[in-house]
Amino acid sequence: MPLQQFNTPGFADDLPADLKDKWGKLISSWIEKEGYAKQSPDSYREPAPTSETEKSDFLKNGSFLVFRRLKQDVATFNAYTKTMFQQLTDTPDFQGEDYETFLAKIVGRFKDGKPVLFGDQVVPPENYNNFNFNADTPAFRLHNGKQVASVKADQPGIKCPAFAHIRKVNPRDLPTDLGKETDSATFRIIRRGIPFGKPYDFDNLDNPVNETERGLLFLSYQTSIERQFERLTQKWMNEPSRPVAMGYDMLVGQNGEEDENGIKWCKFMNDNRKTKEVKSEKTFVIPTGGGYFLCPSVSALRELIG
Numbered sequence: 001m002p003l004q005q006f007n008t009p010g011f012a013d014d015l016p017a018d019l020k021d022k023w024g025k026l027i028s029s030w031i032e033k034e035g036y037a038k039q040s041p042d043s044y045r046e047p048a049p050t051s052e053t054e055k056s057d058f059l060k061n062g063s064f065l066v067f068r069r070l071k072q073d074v075a076t077f078n079a080y081t082k083t084m085f086q087q088l089t090d091t092p093d094f095q096g097e098d099y100e101t102f103l104a105k106i107v108g109r110f111k112d113g114k115p116v117l118f119g120d121q122v123v124p125p126e127n128y129n130n131f132n133f134n135a136d137t138p139a140f141r142l143h144n145g146k147q148v149a150s151v152k153a154d155q156p157g158i159k160c161p162a163f164a165h166i167r168k169v170n171p172r173d174l175p176t177d178l179g180k181e182t183d184s185a186t187f188r189i190i191r192r193g194i195p196f197g198k199p200y201d202f203d204n205l206d207n208p209v210n211e212t213e214r215g216l217l218f219l220s221y222q223t224s225i226e227r228q229f230e231r232l233t234q235k236w237m238n239e240p241s242r243p244v245a246m247g248y249d250m251l252v253g254q255n256g257e258e259d260e261n262g263i264k265w266c267k268f269m270n271d272n273r274k275t276k277e278v279k280s281e282k283t284f285v286i287p288t289g290g291g292y293f294l295c296p297s298v299s300a301l302r303e304l305i306g
């Protein structure tokens, strides 16, 4: 069942994967390569099994689940994105930028889920996942006859910045510091975010509800927690120089360096490829709990109970 939710800063989360024709194909090739659904003792695993016992059939067809309780500080996000917007638009090169587009660039999508790469184009929601960053995406036709429009790539990150959340956690067809372009799909996770707490009242900032806790219960399935979830979070969201040196994931990322006071930065790029760095010393997402779990396959569970 497609589940469209609005997480607390007001951005659509967990967009329904409507483009099954296209993404279904991509996911299948990834499954074959990484052994997601057909995991076997000989499939790729990290760390590699060191003994025959570790190579047991128990993991076959199983997956790993990550759970994180992520508290969101919406008031701080609101206040500090305004400060960052001010820093950006104080520069003559970026004076035309509007606040909604600025916010969308931090996420990589507008509030309704439309990718920021599409700019002002009116695009039906079934096109919302049909884009790449490195190469133009050709038009194609769905089973039901609907035409899905072509999309221009944005390798330098002018429309969708290299630090945008969705670009950090899914570089799609871009080559990265961790591999060539065809490797990028192998870091993908299957994910669901469930909001908790009461929505923030943007119309009445004094509403006592704004003092209560809210955030996202984040869940993801993957073959390897180390190679997928941990790389996305530690190596890309929280690393300003990776995959490219254009900054932190300003929505979810954190700067954990002891002597840097938590300051995060990112670089916006305009049409003339002029860049401007903006900074914030605040963290908007705070992990408050979670765990790593093994989800064995039904056949493994049957084996266990005899």
Ligand code: HEM
Residues within 6 Å of the ligand: 007, 011, 012, 013, 014, 015, 070, 071, 072, 107, 109, 113, 165, 166, 167, 169, 170, 189, 191, 215, 216, 218, 229, 232, 233, 251, 252, 285
């Ligand atoms: C409270 C924290 C978070 C917020 C507010 C958040 C918000 C969002 C939003 C608004 C989107 C775009 C809509 C969508 O595709 O559903 C998105 C996409 C995504 N997020 Fe997060 N996210 C959070 C944490 C995380 C974490 C910890 C990860 C782990 C790596 C993650 C991975 C992803 C992925 C893989 C996508 C899809 C990217 C794509 O469409 O190509 N997110 N997130």
